Amino acid sequence: MKTYLTYTLMGLAMGAVLQRIGFADYDEVHRMFVFSDFRLLLTFALAVGFSAVVFLALRAMTGMRYDTKSYHPGVIPGSLTFGFGWAICGACPAIVFVQLGEGKIAALATLAGILLGVRLYRILHARYLQWDTGSCGI
């Protein structure tokens, strides 16, 4: 029960913040990718910098673990595919829900695409790729 409550609170906060940042606005995201506007880039950089500082402090004070992901052959081709797709549909896996929340009904097509893609990858992986991706955590 506590898990559900925590996930609900974090989801609400994340959706609200991403909406106000404008990360779900295709035009804003496109302007970030063609470097005609640096607001989103700075936002992202500050978010990473802020988190990095807090994580360092937490690690020093409470011994928080750094759960990092290990390298495997899918990292580069996968990231490239994701980047291409992001530029085309203006959505990453969280943003599609923010777009829907803003009333962008067309994002339903993106949603269907992502769901199919996630399932498709599992099949591709099992049949052809089969590299060790390390633990993905539950």
Place this chain on the structure above:
Amino acid sequence: MNEYWPWWLGGLGLGAVVVGFRILVGRPLGVSGSWAKIAFWKQESRAVREARALAGDQAAAQDAFLAETLAEFGEDAVAQLGVEAPNATPAPAAPEATPPGAHLVFLLSIFAGALIMAMLAGDFSPRLELSELHTALAQGSPWQVWFSLFMGGLMVGVGTQMAGGCTSGHGLSGCAMFAPTSLLATATFFSGAVAVSLVLEVLYRALGGGS
């Protein structure tokens, strides 16, 4: 439409979400992971059930073995072994598996949070296209717009699963922990998106537009 947050406010807000998630949930924020759990709902539910059953079985087995040892050799032998009597030690806590339902609740809450905020900020408006720029870049009919979104989504789905993370998992959480894999992944997906966006921009300008 309202102005979006300035970079410093958005950056602090987003950073607070990343940190809050790590502290409250106990694992790094990563949305594509939640997607995978939902896309494979049946398998995930079964895995969670089996993990719990296994933890229970192991605890029961440990107790049974200790009880048998106690019955066979007496308390002294058990004490000699340096093992505590049955039930004195709680079973080793298995890492709590998150049911896929919680991941679905998380993603739906992102939707709800955005919906509430969009309404409060006056950004909410139902529309069938993403934006005029997107429609222009997709060059045409609503079908082409929807088809491009579907194909883009497909690439996002396949790509994030293949890379083992997305903007949140690699880009935010991973980079904030200076993970080499995540830094590489972030640089790669960002470069890929920049390349495609520049091509789209050139095509768009060749057709007489400009952003």
